[in-house]
Amino acid sequence: MLTIGKLGASAGVKVPTIRYYEQIGLLPEAERSSGNQRLYGQKALERLAFIRHARDLGFTLEAIRDLLSLSDNPDQPCAAADAIAKAQLLEVESRLARLTALKGELERMIVQCAGGRIADCRVIEILGDHSLCATDHRHPRGDETS
């Protein structure tokens, strides 16, 4: 059995974050020791690693909740889960497209900032001037985690 600290170290998640995940119901309530300390087994470690990796890939906790509900009922017919999986795929593809555009912009910025002074460097200019953009990112803000 792992204490919360060992669990966090193993999964690469901070201790308060684990307690937070329990609080919001992403992790089940942990078993407790005689002294009221949380104890975790292998299953909890796997679940936490899953969450950690999915967060790392930019999924929201809500999306992760959906993915976990898939893994929690693996005997469900796939028809029921198909919509969730497809929604995730759409999200991933959109995220990929935006990241790819972003990468191009950053590369262009770095090439043009070839060791001069800021006055001669176009990084600032590129960020200020929409017409220099290779890609269209005029969609409204506030959607990077969605």
Next chain:
Amino acid sequence: MLTIGKLGASAGVKVPTIRYYEQIGLLPEAERSSGNQRLYGQKALERLAFIRHARDLGFTLEAIRDLLSLSDNPDQPCAAADAIAKAQLLEVESRLARLTALKGELERMIVQCAGGRIADCRVIEILGDHSLCATDHRHPRGDETS
């Protein structure tokens, strides 16, 4: 002179966000009309477009504050701006690699779901198993905006 609404529409930034940027000092306090409404000129539009664009590329407001202060004193070497952009690029490339892998898994899951069960899908396994990770992301969490 632009009202806050026109400014927001031109730059692709919502009105409350502009007021928020003023509040935290990213935008200077705006001139006011006789009726106390904010009025903006071309300089404000450029500055806001800069901020919008940089946010779109994933820079934090702190990084943007730095970039703005660089652009306000353009007589230094641009290594600082370059370093900020390069750090962003590294992060973006790492995310791209991992997302691409996940996209493949999600696509395969949907194909496999044609007749099977969730238990046969490897998405959960991929996200749960650290050894299947293509890249190393063992760094502590909570740094995606830095």
Next chain:
DNA sequence: TCTAATGTCTCTAGTAACTATAGCTTCAAG
């Protein structure tokens, strides 16, 4: 010119996904 609709004002509170602090208890090593 009056009026209705829309835009703007301030202020407060809420969101996601944590992170930090305070003040206490429990556990493990020397």
Next chain:
DNA sequence: CTTGAAGCTATAGTTACTAGAGACATTAGA
């Protein structure tokens, strides 16, 4: 058997906004 690290709960703070309330300003149409 003590002492220092690690754990507990609970609350408040963080970033980058977003939403709502209630009041004032501006503008287009009758």
